[in-house]
Amino acid sequence: MENKYLVNIENERLSFFTPAGEVKALNDVSFKMKEGEVLGIVGESGSGKSVTAYSIMGLTAYPGRLVGGTIEFNGHHINDMSEKEFREIRGNEVSIIFQDPMTSLNPVYTVGNQIEEVIRLHTNKNKHEAKERAKDLLALVGINEPEKRLKQYPHELSGGMRQRVMIAIALACEPKLLIADEPTTALDVTIQAQILELMMDLREKLGMAIIMITHDLGIVASMCEKIAVMYAGKIVEYGTTDDIFYNPKHEYTKGLIKSIPRLDAKEHERLVPIEGTPVDMLNPPAGCPFAPRCDSCMKICLREMPPVTFFGDVHYTQCWLNQKEEFEGKAPEESAVEKGKEASNE
Amino acid sequence: MSNYLLEVERLQKHFPVRGSVLGKSKHMVQALDDLTFGIKKGETLGMVGESGCGKTTAGRTILRLHEPTGGRIVYDGETIFDKEKKIAAKMLPYRKKMQIVFQDPYASLDPRMTVGDIVGEPIDIHKLCESKQDRYDKIIGLLERVGLNSEHANRYPHEFSGGQRQRVGIARALAVDPEFIVCDEPISALDVSIQAQVINMFEDLQEQMNLTYLFIAHDLSVVKHISDRIVVMYLGRMVELADSYELTMHSLHPYTRSLVSAIPIADPIEARKSKRIILEGDVPSPINPPSGCRFRTRCPYADEQCAQEVPEFKEVSSGHFVACHHLDRVK
Numbered sequence: 001m002e003n004k005y006l007v008n009i010e011n012e013r014l015s016f017f018t019p020a021g022e023v024k025a026l027n028d029v030s031f032k033m034k035e036g037e038v039l040g041i042v043g044e045s046g047s048g049k050s051v052t053a054y055s056i057m058g059l060t061a062y063p064g065r066l067v068g069g070t071i072e073f074n075g076h077h078i079n080d081m082s083e084k085e086f087r088e089i090r091g092n093e094v095s096i097i098f099q100d101p102m103t104s105l106n107p108v109y110t111v112g113n114q115i116e117e118v119i120r121l122h123t124n125k126n127k128h129e130a131k132e133r134a135k136d137l138l139a140l141v142g143i144n145e146p147e148k149r150l151k152q153y154p155h156e157l158s159g160g161m162r163q164r165v166m167i168a169i170a171l172a173c174e175p176k177l178l179i180a181d182e183p184t185t186a187l188d189v190t191i192q193a194q195i196l197e198l199m200m201d202l203r204e205k206l207g208m209a210i211i212m213i214t215h216d217l218g219i220v221a222s223m224c225e226k227i228a229v230m231y232a233g234k235i236v237e238y239g240t241t242d243d244i245f246y247n248p249k250h251e252y253t254k255g256l257i258k259s260i261p262r263l264d265a266k267e268h269e270r271l272v273p274i275e276g277t278p279v280d281m282l283n284p285p286a287g288c289p290f291a292p293r294c295d296s297c298m299k300i301c302l303r304e305m306p307p308v309t310f311f312g313d314v315h316y317t318q319c320w321l322n323q324k325e326e327f328e329g330k331a332p333e334e335s336a337v338e339k340g341k342e343a344s345n346e
Numbered sequence: 347m348s349n350y351l352l353e354v355e356r357l358q359k360h361f362p363v364r365g366s367v368l369g370k371s372k373h374m375v376q377a378l379d380d381l382t383f384g385i386k387k388g389e390t391l392g393m394v395g396e397s398g399c400g401k402t403t404a405g406r407t408i409l410r411l412h413e414p415t416g417g418r419i420v421y422d423g424e425t426i427f428d429k430e431k432k433i434a435a436k437m438l439p440y441r442k443k444m445q446i447v448f449q450d451p452y453a454s455l456d457p458r459m460t461v462g463d464i465v466g467e468p469i470d471i472h473k474l475c476e477s478k479q480d481r482y483d484k485i486i487g488l489l490e491r492v493g494l495n496s497e498h499a500n501r502y503p504h505e506f507s508g509g510q511r512q513r514v515g516i517a518r519a520l521a522v523d524p525e526f527i528v529c530d531e532p533i534s535a536l537d538v539s540i541q542a543q544v545i546n547m548f549e550d551l552q553e554q555m556n557l558t559y560l561f562i563a564h565d566l567s568v569v570k571h572i573s574d575r576i577v578v579m580y581l582g583r584m585v586e587l588a589d590s591y592e593l594t595m596h597s598l599h600p601y602t603r604s605l606v607s608a609i610p611i612a613d614p615i616e617a618r619k620s621k622r623i624i625l626e627g628d629v630p631s632p633i634n635p636p637s638g639c640r641f642r643t644r645c646p647y648a649d650e651q652c653a654q655e656v657p658e659f660k661e662v663s664s665g666h667f668v669a670c671h672h673l674d675r676v677k
């Protein structure tokens with residue numbers, strides 16, 4: 001049977017076996033992605049957003065190991081691929097942009113060298129053709145005077161320029177999937193706007209799928225079609241961008257949206273923070289990992305992990321509250337509104 | 347007599363660039379030029395700008411952690427620095443009134459001191475407590491004030507999360523009962539869900555202790571939330587200063603406008619509607635800043651006049667200051 005999904009992850013479990021004990025970095029993570037789709041993964045540091053994306057490329061570093069579930073990417077079964085096979089697909093079918101462009105470019109090679117390396121490894125272009133291609137790529141990512149830039153070293157370029165070079169390297173072989181791991185966190189807002197604009201332009205031109213890993217809800221709101229909200233190694237809520245922003249079902253998602261200050265607020269509103277601190281992944285709580293910080297925590301939340309509740313085809317969460325609503329036959333929207341009122345009264 | 351708690355006038359800080367091993371340095375990094383503003387008692391003045399625009403230098407120069415290379419600083423009616431009149435007051439008494447919270451809570455706490463000692467250090471320096479018991483009580487009081495408790499006093503910084511460490515940094519700043527605090531990007535190293543906690547705490551403390559803040563950050567939406575007025579910096583100069591709502595909603599300077607539009611809006615429908623003003627290029631080097639208006643190399647309205655003259659920082663409506671030659675054309 002033809003697999004129509006570009007990425008299909010089912011019940012992925014991934015652990016880091018540290019001297020202090022097993023850290024369950026990913027716990028039953030499942031999602032699917034179609035070709036050309038833009039998925040945003042949001043969450044705090046340590047929530048497992050990068051690990052999820054890296055595992056698609058087989059970039060799980062020791063002492064991390066996949067302990068369960070299946071990952072399929074573009075017809076490949078990632079679980080049982082060898083390092084050699086990974087080398088075939090990395091850069092070719094899937095590539096990545098890292099957060100800090102200074103540390104991910106090699107300081108002792110010229111920019112041209114690093115772009116041409118990828119092209120020559122994955123295609124049978126000769127030296128001259130590779131150089132031409134590199135020049136085209138730099139022009140594509142909006143770098144002027146590509147001829148001159150090819151001969152420069154990374155330290156001669158600004159942060160925004162370096163990130164453009166990274167994007168050029170990532171796109172050298174026109175991958176089907178581009179993983180962007182916080183690509184703009186190290187950049188200033190005006191440069192961030194340039195890079196995001198560029199990524200959306202390129203997606204239109206080349207039609208690749210993008211996984212956008214970020215902690216900035218603003219970025220996913222403007223760029224992504226689907227959003228996965230991660231907390232403590234789980235996708236606690238998944239849905240279309242509109243689902244997540246206008247009809248959030250998980251208490252963590254609601255908390256996140258409420259806790260960011262809005263630029264267009266007329267009067268001074270007090271922020272509603274999520275109290276407490278992120279989970280200690282070495283000793284996670286027995287039930288829902290968010291329970292200790294959740295305002296609507298019930299007894300069952302502390303004991304058992306909630307099952308998945310679906311709202312429509314795409315949108316799902318893992319929260320006992322949604323189960324309860326279903327169980328009591330209450331319309332979920334209504335009770336959400338009530339809860340919102342209660343919160344504001346407090 | 348002005349009613350400002352802190353006033354700075356044409357404050358300037360240039361750093362020498364190290365030249366060759368023997369030669370004297372010829373170049374200067376013009377980190378800060380012509381900074382002029384006042385902060386009223388109990389007010390929060392926000393300061394935004396991109397990296398390298400001089401906002402951290404401004405905060406530190408005001409506290410004279412960097413010695414200014416020009417200008418004047420007046421605190422509570424007393425001149426603490428004046429280049430022309432060659433006044434440079436001893437800072438120790440003022441350190442009790444002016445404090446700072448640093449950006450990186452991982453780097454600003456000594457890893458070999460317990461949290462209790464970190465918070466207690468300013469108390470010892472200024473000899474604020476007579477007996478050991480007094481000192482202990484004061485430390486516990488401070489920790490509780492920032493949402494920690496007495497058992498945290500004997501622990502070391504590495505045992506705390508980023509948010510908790512920042513609370514320790516704040517407790518240390520509060521130890522001397524200051525009037526004025528420079529908050530130098532105090533939340534940019536924290537996770538999103540923790541940022542809101544710390545922002546709320548800053549607001550609570552301000553109310554309880556009648557504090558005055560200079561709140562420095564690169565995130566305009568955070569600055570807008572916490573500040574009464576905002577000053578926007580670009581390459582060491584002020585470009586716009588106004589009431590925070592006025593500045594974000596009716597900004598006049600082309601740089602402020604692009605800054606406001608560049609912020610990703612956490613609302614999909616609004617985000618689809620909004621039109622970003624994308625600036626070309628990068629921030630030029632402060633060693634060799636553009637002549638005239640420093641923004642002109644990236645400004646869509648720039649012309650000959652912008653290259654010739656430095657635009658005057660003038661009041662266009664009540665409390666709204668802008669430095670631009672072409673306000674009539676910027677629409």
